Every structure is written in structure tokens, then in C-alpha cells.
Amino acid sequence: MSLLHAAIMAPFIFAVLVPLIYKFTKRIHTGWFVLPVPVILFVYFLSKISSVQQGETILTSIPWIPSLGIDFTVYLDGLSLLFALLITGIGLLVVLYSVYYMDKNKEAIHRFYVYLLLFMGAMLGVVLSDNVMVLYGFWELTSISSFLLIAFWYSRERSRYGALKSMLITVFGGLAMFSGFLMLSVMSGTMSVREIIAQVPDITDHTLFIPAMLMVLLGAFTKSAQFPFHIWLPDAMEAPTPVSAYLHSATMVKAGLYLVARFSPVFAGNAQWFWLVTAVGLTTLIYGSIRAIKQTDLKALLAFSTISQLGLIMSLLGLGSAAAFYSGSPDSLIYTKATTAAIFHLINHATFKGALFMVVGIVDHETGTRDIRKLGGLMALMPISFTVAAIGAFSMAGLPPFNGFLSKEMFFTAVLHATEMDFWNVQTWGVLIPVVAWIASVFTFLYSMILVFKTFTGKLQLGKLEKKPHEAPLGMLISPVILASLAVVFGLFPNLLSYSLIEPAMAAIMPNMLAPGEKFLVNIEFWHGWTTEIFMTIGIIILGTILYKLYGKLRVLNQPLFKRVTFNRIYDRGLALFEQGSNKLTRGYMTGSLRHYMIYIFGFMILILGYALAYSGGIKINASEYAPISFYEAVVIIVLILAVLALPFVRNRLVAIILTGMSGYMVTLFFVLFRAPDLALTQMVVETVSVMLFLLCFYHLPKLKKEQVRLRFKWTNALISIGVGVIVTLIALGVTSGGRMFEPISDYFLKESYTSAGGKNVVNVILVDFRGFDTMLEITVLGIAALGIYALIKIDPGNEILGQR
Amino acid sequence: MELYMSIAIGVLFAVGVYLILSKSILRIILGTSLISHGVHLLLLTTAKLKTGAAPLLGEQAETYVDPLPQALILTSIVISFGVTSFFFVLAYKAYQRLGTDDMEELRGEEDE
Numbered sequence: 001m002s003l004l005h006a007a008i009m010a011p012f013i014f015a016v017l018v019p020l021i022y023k024f025t026k027r028i029h030t031g032w033f034v035l036p037v038p039v040i041l042f043v044y045f046l047s048k049i050s051s052v053q054q055g056e057t058i059l060t061s062i063p064w065i066p067s068l069g070i071d072f073t074v075y076l077d078g079l080s081l082l083f084a085l086l087i088t089g090i091g092l093l094v095v096l097y098s099v100y101y102m103d104k105n106k107e108a109i110h111r112f113y114v115y116l117l118l119f120m121g122a123m124l125g126v127v128l129s130d131n132v133m134v135l136y137g138f139w140e141l142t143s144i145s146s147f148l149l150i151a152f153w154y155s156r157e158r159s160r161y162g163a164l165k166s167m168l169i170t171v172f173g174g175l176a177m178f179s180g181f182l183m184l185s186v187m188s189g190t191m192s193v194r195e196i197i198a199q200v201p202d203i204t205d206h207t208l209f210i211p212a213m214l215m216v217l218l219g220a221f222t223k224s225a226q227f228p229f230h231i232w233l234p235d236a237m238e239a240p241t242p243v244s245a246y247l248h249s250a251t252m253v254k255a256g257l258y259l260v261a262r263f264s265p266v267f268a269g270n271a272q273w274f275w276l277v278t279a280v281g282l283t284t285l286i287y288g289s290i291r292a293i294k295q296t297d298l299k300a301l302l303a304f305s306t307i308s309q310l311g312l313i314m315s316l317l318g319l320g321s322a323a324a325f326y327s328g329s330p331d332s333l334i335y336t337k338a339t340t341a342a343i344f345h346l347i348n349h350a351t352f353k354g355a356l357f358m359v360v361g362i363v364d365h366e367t368g369t370r371d372i373r374k375l376g377g378l379m380a381l382m383p384i385s386f387t388v389a390a391i392g393a394f395s396m397a398g399l400p401p402f403n404g405f406l407s408k409e410m411f412f413t414a415v416l417h418a419t420e421m422d423f424w425n426v427q428t429w430g431v432l433i434p435v436v437a438w439i440a441s442v443f444t445f446l447y448s449m450i451l452v453f454k455t456f457t458g459k460l461q462l463g464k465l466e467k468k469p470h471e472a473p474l475g476m477l478i479s480p481v482i483l484a485s486l487a488v489v490f491g492l493f494p495n496l497l498s499y500s501l502i503e504p505a506m507a508a509i510m511p512n513m514l515a516p517g518e519k520f521l522v523n524i525e526f527w528h529g530w531t532t533e534i535f536m537t538i539g540i541i542i543l544g545t546i547l548y549k550l551y552g553k554l555r556v557l558n559q560p561l562f563k564r565v566t567f568n569r570i571y572d573r574g575l576a577l578f579e580q581g582s583n584k585l586t587r588g589y590m591t592g593s594l595r596h597y598m599i600y601i602f603g604f605m606i607l608i609l610g611y612a613l614a615y616s617g618g619i620k621i622n623a624s625e626y627a628p629i630s631f632y633e634a635v636v637i638i639v640l641i642l643a644v645l646a647l648p649f650v651r652n653r654l655v656a657i658i659l660t661g662m663s664g665y666m667v668t669l670f671f672v673l674f675r676a677p678d679l680a681l682t683q684m685v686v687e688t689v690s691v692m693l694f695l696l697c698f699y700h701l702p703k704l705k706k707e708q709v710r711l712r713f714k715w716t717n718a719l720i721s722i723g724v725g726v727i728v729t730l731i732a733l734g735v736t737s738g739g740r741m742f743e744p745i746s747d748y749f750l751k752e753s754y755t756s757a758g759g760k761n762v763v764n765v766i767l768v769d770f771r772g773f774d775t776m777l778e779i780t781v782l783g784i785a786a787l788g789i790y791a792l793i794k795i796d797p798g799n800e801i802l803g804q805r
Numbered sequence: 806m807e808l809y810m811s812i813a814i815g816v817l818f819a820v821g822v823y824l825i826l827s828k829s830i831l832r833i834i835l836g837t838s839l840i841s842h843g844v845h846l847l848l849l850t851t852a853k854l855k856t857g858a859a860p861l862l863g864e865q866a867e868t869y870v871d872p873l874p875q876a877l878i879l880t881s882i883v884i885s886f887g888v889t890s891f892f893f894v895l896a897y898k899a900y901q902r903l904g905t906d907d908m909e910e911l912r913g914e915e916d917e
Contacts, residue, residue: 591912592912593908593909593912594908594911595826595827595828595908595909598822598825598826599826602822602826621808623808625807626806626807626808627806627807627853627854627855627856628806629806629809633806633809634809637809637810637813640813640816640817641812641813641816644816644817644820644839645816645820647820647824647835647839648820648823648824653831656831656832656835657835660835660838660839663817663839663842664838664842667842667845667846670846670849671849674849674854674855674870675855675857675858675859675860675870676849676859676870676875676878677859677861678875678879679845679875679878679879679882682879682882682883683845683882686882686883686886689886689890690838690886690889690890693890693893694893697893697894697897717823717826717827718823720822720826721818721819721820721821721822721823721826722819724818724819724822725815725816725817725818725819725820725822726815726819728814728815728818728843728847729811729812729814729815729818732807732810732811732814732815732847732850732851733807733808733811735851736807736811736850736851736853737807744852744871744873745873746869746871746872746873749872749873750860750862750869750872753862753872754862760861760862760863761860761861761862762860762861762862762869762872763860763872763875763876763879766872766873766876767876767879767880771876774876774880775880778880778883778884781883781884781887781888782883782884782886782887784887785887785888785890785891786887788891789890789891789894792891792894792895792898793894793898
């Protein structure tokens, strides 16, 4: 048990305590009691920066299921530390914000904080776990706590829909990832991420390597809302705004990015990884940015912008993976710049997107709406919120002097380098990469401007607002102001981050690039001269501004196109089809008709036994071993067969009963002929009693009606029954013709019957002496049948059941 | 002999299955008793027929037929008798309460 374990477990333990605290301190907002948890954790992780910067890592383990190789191992390196700081840092700001956002009298805030703490602990577990199974466990826990948080206002239908959707999609990806982890552990024989990385040269050629890569990527893409699995994120906006800010912009959706970065040392350097990660990232980037400009709901706009930015980071991680291909040569350092940009933008996105969500929450809180068409002219009323929103949006658009500007420039650098790659067929399609990136950036600029200017400038429409807008309380503003200031600070002094966080994180993502003791030297310059990237940014600003001016006309053009292509419709229709399909299938074969079920059973029996007989050489007739047949036996057989064959055609039930009895007596005669006196006696008595029983109830049963079935049905029945008869005959012949596989044990019974058991009737001795246990249970069966019959006849529940029908 | 016995067993099974697939409860019960006859004869046949005297040591014969299948069949006869009689009373009670012996009419509710 180390401090790191304690750090992961602390939110869980505290989550247990929250309901108690809530119950006994009703006057004070529970959020204040929750706040110390992320604060302490944040400070703890801050204190680790200097040691991690020196290249030190922490690795401790608690045995959990050692026999399966599953141990609760935690590992802290640059990448984990970066994420842990994001989770706890944004976490504390979100808790602070939620204290003012969530009304303690109207909302069930104890549940809110339990779920939030569960999520925080799970997320810390994801980024700090070294064991893939433990990582998977925490991963699913983030899905579950996210599900609970999205459906926090569970009485709303939209919330439940969004929660279910996100659950289905992320758990689908989670399970795929689980199978990927299993394949990795099968290939490498270990469940520790670090040990898997150590074995990479041995497993690259394994047949499971590519499937494992695809499965792990599926998990990452669904969690990080990549195309086409992005559809859950906009619907998750039904969650309370602090949740959207925390989970669906800064932390959970980055779990997929973490996964890609964490497994880069395993998979990077392969063309499939490069192309998948890059192409999916770029598709998401441009698709998200186009969809964002059409949204009228502020949170939906932010959701699509999050999708788009996540795609940007994902594509940068893909471009950065090219470095592993060139491992060792100086060329590779060019491509590492993409990874640097990815990490830098990951931090930047957390700051400005968190701030933007919080501002949108404030606007919602103070005006009662998030609809852009109803908002406008809030600048004078809410100056602080406007400032924060402007900083966030300009940073998102990539304007100087904010941090988004720097990461966008680095992004362009990376995509421009991509065109120079001359491997993996990049030269054919690589030209598209910067083009797509540039167009997506124009759209990003456009929706950022829509976000700020449509909300805060223009005409104030007081009539459409539910409340009279005014500036939010100070407490609510603290968190977004801090995040916005960070966006400015990181923009002006980017090297604050590069030395402390980015270099160690790069070392974690690309461990093979470094000789022991070496460090990446990342130096992000604020101003880097008149380069292509700058002109690209200027182009964005010019084109973006023109588009913004034309926006009113463009929107009309865009609407029908967007309505035609939507993945939500595919998801909804798909879900409905699955439901209808399985319903139809079940209704199709679960008909409730006994006859159908018997047909399935007998049909399956014919198929399986027929197959087995045909392919094992079981069909044989060897007449040489057969006993001869006498005239008397022939007569009995013929009578039996005739009596039995007549049965289906009989309509009178008395005749049917007599024919059945007749077949029973013929069986008795067989027992006589085949030297089985005890059997003959028993069979005769049993058959007599059976026939008597049939006749006893004969009076009470209805006449055997003519079977009102269609001819086709009769033929199915006949086919199935003939099939069963043939199969049984073949089995009987096969058994009697094969010769014995071993001698029967009957010689023992015959020899020992008198000497050991003192009886000359061997069958009776077997029944009560050698195998007396069977007989005891058979007596029990008869007893139970008798009791059952007695109960059926005597116990009369009255007509209640009938009356209900 | 075994060949003809196998055919007779096949006929017993075929007709038994055919009766089980019909609608009337009475026919179904008759079908089950035919199938149990078939099983008993199958047990007897697969142990080889007519290899000696009845398994009574007083016979003083050279060889006896196999006593073990006979013991098994005896147990089976009694058990199937118990089960058949229970079925019969069950069918009788079901007819008394529900007023039909048609299996198609005894189907469950649509949405169950």
C-alpha cells in the first residue's frame, strides 16, 4: 500500500462518507466537504512533478489475484502524472463551481457528489494502473459513473436517453478493449503494460497483434467520441453543466487519448496504427467542426467542438507515431513534434473547454436558456463571463496570444511534416492531411466566433429570456476565471509546461527514442518567425471572418444537407431494428405450441445422430451374428407392427387404447420368447393396469376428434417420425452388428449370484442385492407418482384460477 | 432375429413420435407408452438375443442370457408405469378444469 494507492482509493472511500455528511450537515453545501479531496490529491501530484521530471517513476503493487497475474499495480510516469494533474486540478475547480451551480435545497446533491467522486477515483485508476485488467476495471467504472451522472435528472426523458446511449457505446468499446487486452496478455504472457512494452519486438509478428491493435483502438475511439462513435457525446449534454465540463470535455473523453498514448510504445511504428489513428482523428476533426457551426444550443455546439478537438489530438498522436518508425535517426525528431503538439493541446483544451462549459453554465443559470437564437447582447450585463468566454473561444480558434494559438501552430507544423513522409503510402494521400486540417480550422474559427458573438453581442432580447440576466455570483466565476487565466499564462509562457509536464510525458509515450539518461528538449516558442504556419493562420482568420459575415445565408443552405446525413438516425433505427428483429425471431420459434418444440427436438436429434452415424461408420448390418428367427416369433413381430401401424389411423379412442394394450402384450410375449420370465410377468401386470387406468378415465375424456390439421402438417409429422424410427433402427443394428467392444460383466453376476448372494434368480438378485440402490429409488418414484396422483385428484384449488382468466 | 427386432423398434419409435406430435393429449400419452415399449425392446435387443437359458440358476444350463439388461428393463418398466399413470391423471384433470384436450388450445398467453 503506497501513497499512490491511497490517492486512487481516497475518492472511493470519501464517496461512501458523503451521504453521512449530507445527512448531518444540512445547512452547509456538501460540496464544501468534498472539495478538500481533489485539493489534497492535486497538491500531492504537484509535489511529484520534480521527481518525475528527473526521469524517476513510481511503481508499487498490491497483490489482488496473483494466481491470474492480476495485481493492483500502480505506475506513475510523465503521462500518468499529466493526466492525474488534469483530473484532480479540473476536478477541484469543478467541485468549487458546482457548489454554486447545484442548489442544495432543490437537488439531490449527495448523490451528485457520490457519483462525481466515484468518477474521479475511477479516472485516477485508469491513468495510474499498470495492470491491464485493473485498467479495464476502472475504465468500466468511468462508464458507469458517467452513465449515472448523465442521467442525474432521471425524470427527464432526454437524460435517460443520453445516458443509455453513452452507456451502450462506451461499454461496447470497453468490451472490445477488454478482448484486445486479453490478446496482448496472451501474446506477451503478462498483464503489466510495462512488461508488454518490453516484449514488443517479440510480439509484433504475432497473428493476434493486428486484432489486438484494432480492439484497443475501438475502445479508445468510442470513449473519446471519435467518428463515427461520437454520437453519444452531444446527447450526454443533458447532464448538469459541471459534469459536462468535467467528464465530457476535460477528463473522461481523454481516456481514449490516454489509451492511445499509453499503448503507443506497443503499436507505434506500424502503418496500420499510423493510418487508423491519423485518419479517424482527421475525420472526427473536420466532421465535428462542420457539425458544430450548425448547432443552436450552446452545449451542443461545445459538444461538437469537443469532438472536433479530440479528433485533432488523436490525429496528432497518429502523426507522432511515425517517429517510432525512424527510431534512432535524427529524422525521427521531426515527427516527435506532433506528439509534443498533442500533449500541449490536450492541456490547452482542458483549460479553455472547461472554462467555456462553465461560462455556458453561467449563461444558462442566469438567463434560463442556452439557445443562441434567444441570446444576445449579454456583454454589458455579464462582463466577466464575456471576458472568459472570449478568451476561451479565441484560444479555441487559435488566435494569439492564447495557448490555442501555439498548439494550432504546432499542429500545422506536424501536418506539414506529414506531407514529407515517404513511407506507408503517405506520399499519395499525405497532401490531403494539411488541407483537411486547414479547412477544419476555418470551421473551428467560425463556431468559436458564433459562440462568443451570438451570445454576448448584438441585441438583448429580454422578452425571450425566462429570467432577467445579471452577472453570476463570484463563487461561480472563480473556476472559469482561473481556467481562462491559465489559458493566457500557458499562451504567454508555454515553457512553464514544456519542462515540467510535456517532456516527461513524451518520454513516456516514446520511451524507445531516448538513450538512458536522455531527455526530450521541448522548447515552445511564442513567436517563431514568418513561417508557412503563420500564413495559414492568417488565412483562417480572413476566410473565417468572411464566412461569419455570410453565416446567416449559409445556415439556410446547410440545413437540409445535415438532416440527410446523421449517425443518430442510424443508431436509433439500428437499435429499433435489433429490438424488432430479436422480438420477431423469438416470436417466430417460441410459438407456445408443444408440437413445434417437439419438432425442433426430434429434428435436431435426427440431424445430430444421423451425422454422427454417417461419419463414424456406424451404419452396418452383419447378419452372420444374428440369432435365427422362428415362425412363432415372426407372427408376434408382424402382429406388433400391424397393431402399432394401425394406431395413427384409428379415430375411435377405445380401439386406440386396445391397440396400445395389444402392442404391450406383444412386448410381453417377446419377453417370454427371449427368456425373461420376470419381465414378462411385470410387463403383463403393468400393461393390464395401464389399460384399466386408460379405460377408467375413458368415460370422462372427450371423443377422439378428427385431427383438424392441414395436410402439410401431417407430412412434416410423418417425415420427422419416420426419421426418428430410421435413426433408432440404424442405431440398434449398428450396436448388434459391431461385435462387442468388451465382454459383458454378466458372467460375474451368474457366477456369484448363488455363492455370494444366495439366490438362484439372477435378475432378482441383481435388483435387490447387487444393484439394490436402483430399486430403492424406483420405489421412491412410484411413491412420488402415487402421492402426486392423490394430490391432483384430492386437492382442489377451487375455481379461482379459472375465474381470473 | 435382431434385424427384425430393430425394424419393429423403429416402427414403435416412429409411430410413438407421430402420436406425440398430434394435438390430442390422449394420443400423446399413447405415444409415450409406445416409445417406452420401444426402449425396453431396444435394451433387450442390444444385449444379444437367445444366447442361452433364462437366468435362473436352477436350470443348470450351459449358458444363460444376459441378466443385467433384464434388471434394467424391469426398473424402467416400473418407472415408466409411474410416470404414465401420473400423466394420465394430469391429462384427465386438465381436461376437467380447462375443458379441452387439444394441445393447440392449451397454448400460453401471447405475451409470456
